Amino acid sequence: MKRCRITAWLVLLVCFDACAIDPGKDPVPSVMWSFFQQKFLDGQPYVFDDKVLVRAPPFAEDARQVPIEIDARAYQGQVVRILAWAELNPLPQIVDFEPLDRVLPWLSIRIRIEQATPLRAAALTRDGIWHIGSTTIEAAGGGCTAPSVVRTQPGWEEHLGEVLGARFPRGDYSRLRVQVSHPMDNGMVSGIPEFYLDQAQLTDASGTLLARLQLFPAVSENPTLSLDIQGAGETRLSLRDISGNPFSAVIP
Numbered sequence: 001m002k003r004c005r006i007t008a009w010l011v012l013l014v015c016f017d018a019c020a021i022d023p024g025k026d027p028v029p030s031v032m033w034s035f036f037q038q039k040f041l042d043g044q045p046y047v048f049d050d051k052v053l054v055r056a057p058p059f060a061e062d063a064r065q066v067p068i069e070i071d072a073r074a075y076q077g078q079v080v081r082i083l084a085w086a087e088l089n090p091l092p093q094i095v096d097f098e099p100l101d102r103v104l105p106w107l108s109i110r111i112r113i114e115q116a117t118p119l120r121a122a123a124l125t126r127d128g129i130w131h132i133g134s135t136t137i138e139a140a141g142g143g144c145t146a147p148s149v150v151r152t153q154p155g156w157e158e159h160l161g162e163v164l165g166a167r168f169p170r171g172d173y174s175r176l177r178v179q180v181s182h183p184m185d186n187g188m189v190s191g192i193p194e195f196y197l198d199q200a201q202l203t204d205a206s207g208t209l210l211a212r213l214q215l216f217p218a219v220s221e222n223p224t225l226s227l228d229i230q231g232a233g234e235t236r237l238s239l240r241d242i243s244g245n246p247f248s249a250v251i252p
Helices: 002-020 033-041
Strands: 046-048 053-055 066-071 079-086 093-099 103-111 117-125 130-139 163-170 173-180 197-204 209-215 224-230 235-241 246-251
Touching: 033 079, 033 117, 053 117, 053 130, 066 079, 066 130, 079 103, 093 103, 163 235, 163 246, 173 235, 173 246, 197 224, 209 224
Parallel strands: 046 130
Antiparallel strands: 053 066, 066 103, 079 093, 079 117, 093 209, 103 224, 117 130, 163 173, 173 224, 197 209, 197 235, 235 246
16 A cells, blocks of 8 residues: 555656646747647657757748758757657658667658648657757648659659668768658549658668668658768668568668
8 A cells, every 4th residue: 555655646746747847938839739749749748949950941942842950969868759740731740760879869851841831840858858849931832732753754663662872971970861762652642542661770780770760751752861870880771661662771
């Protein structure tokens, strides 16, 4: 009985601490924030944090290929997971990123934008708090419902899953950039069902897992990814799409 009382008291203390956290003011107020805070963060404690940077062009000139950058390096060594989403997209979720051994909490990726929207990146630190970075982007619209350019190219199936990659040294770490040939069909174009890459893993030469990513249909066709890795050495990128097709490439 005594142990039960102690456990209940500890639970109350944790709940009190979570409730006591002041999230601060939302820098880009959105009518959808409360919905996504519950959906993606599951009601866990969070703070709006300008140390988590979300960079994007002010206007999406090509709404099918919008570069965004997520930078949580201010919490290097503490980040266990990063989520990103575009709040007013019909398919909002972008990526679920777990930077593990030697990979910095930084990611660059290209996405589709359907309309002007807030962009969010949530970095979960080891203390159980989500740190929310935010920005907004303007767009003429239609990036999510535009037909794939890849499918108009003759013989695109023969290049499915091809990976182009390179590593660029930057002091004590290097930047890995890759592009994967894939239409990333999101199911919003008439007559074309969903067909996209949804799983990616980065490992070193010994097979040690460096990072894990889950991708979503908001990611652009022929997706491009950039990651920062500490140290040198060969890395392998392994991917799988929702049809179960595996792809992989070694980047020296």
